[in-house]
Amino acid sequence: MKKVSILGSTGSVGAQTLDVISHYPERFEVEGLAGGYNIPLLLEQIERFRPRKVSVATKEAAEQLRSAAKSDVQVLYGEEGLHEIAAGTDAELVVTAIVGSQGLKPTLAAIDAGKHIGLANKETLVSAGHLVTELAQRRGVALLPVDSExxxxxxxxxxxxxxxxxxxxxxxxxxxxxxxxxxxxxxxxxxxxxxxxxxxxxxxxxxxxxxxxxxxxxxxxxxxxxxxxxxxxxxxxxxxxxxxxxxxxxxxxxxxxxxxxxMRVPIQYALTYPDRMATPSERLRxxxxxxxxxxxxxxDRYPCLRMAYESGRTGGSMPTVYNAANEVAVDRFLKGKISFLAIEEVIAKVMDKHSPVPAPDLSAILEIDRWAREEAQNLD
Structure with a gap:
């Protein structure tokens, strides 16, 4: 039986990961879940999968979850809780399905603890690919891709x-x-x-x-x-x-x-690698x-892709800036504060303002990420 923890269990990939696991209860055991703010869904997941530890975003959400949970699950919260689900359980595999660069630190913690990674958080490698791959190699940890591509x-x-x-x-x-x-x-x-x-x-x-x-x-x-x-x-x-x-x-x-x-097909392959098993997915004909x-x-039609290539070829801290500016721009669009086409304008302006650092360490990455977000937030 393989023990699994999931960061982002109430999101799309996290929920589909649990759907895959539900079809093979004899093969998988859920050790930990990190679920953000969606308390009703997280309660359902606790009841069904019986994790030993769960984490939510805030202290208030943790108190709400503790009072509603019908099991003796350990409830944690915030960055420390996320770190515990990533690195402080008996899980062999940690599925990192948190959206955005907030997945970076817990993913590094999981790798440092010797956990294999089912990587659904692409921003982790975008922001700090040199750090993540070097640590994974040093710890002998597999990075198993969950993205379908x-x-x-x-x-x-x-x-x-x-x-x-x-x-x-x-x-x-x-x-x-x-x-x-x-x-x-x-x-x-x-x-x-x-x-x-x-x-x-x-x-x-x-x-x-x-x-x-x-x-x-x-x-x-x-x-x-x-x-x-x-x-x-x-x-x-x-x-x-x-x-x-x-x-x-x-x-x-x-x-x-x-x-x-x-998505359940690539998720399952990461969970069962190098084995293959029947899936609940529809067969391709x-x-x-x-x-x-x-x-x-x-x-020219998709300048965001062109800028991604440019940031990657520049290297160093530039992909961190690209990612952070994009996250903020998308959030502003979803909140109705900027237009759809303004997303690419925000990314371009923040990248133009940045002088790339060749090989940033984690503290530098986090500071550059913070700067890029602030710049993207304040652009008209």
């Missing part, structure tokens, strides 16, 4: 030599506005942007999909996960989201991973799909 690349590389890779290609659905021109994006609403055509995801990642910032974050994450230069990482729009990504080798053979757009479409990436 990185899971696909990971699977396509099984048994293959990394030095025989010509290119890897991450596929992108194109998001909510893939069939609209830039001129048609001027007055789009939050409700419009949250209508993703293929995937069921949280609000932040759905907006990132529409701007293509999400794919930009994935490009930077792929650089660290697979040790490839940016010139060997491409992005292709694939509206059906059936081919999740593919690897082209030096002989120009292409190996791709296909499946229905269901290519005869039903009929045809698959592909479009070249247009960096």
């Amino acid at each position: 990185h899971s696909a690349i990971f699977q396509c590389l099984n048994g293959e030599s990394r030095d025989r890779i010509h290119k890897i290609t991450l596929t992108a659905s194109g998001g909510s506005f893939r069939d609209r021109t830039r001129e048609e994006l001027t007055d789009v609403t939050v409700e419009d942007a949250l209508k993703h055509p293929n995937w069921s995801m949280g609000a932040k990642i759905t907006i990132d999909s529409a701007t293509m910032a999400n794919k930009g974050l994935e490009v930077i994450e792929a650089h660290w996960l697979f040790g490839l230069p940016y010139d060997q990482i491409e992005v292709l729009i694939h509206p059906e989201s059936i081919i999740h990504s593919f690897v082209e080798y030096v002989d120009y053979s292409i190996i791709a991973q296909l499946g229905m757009p269901d 290519l005869s039903d799909v009929g045809k698959l479409q592909f479009r070249e990436m247009d960096f």
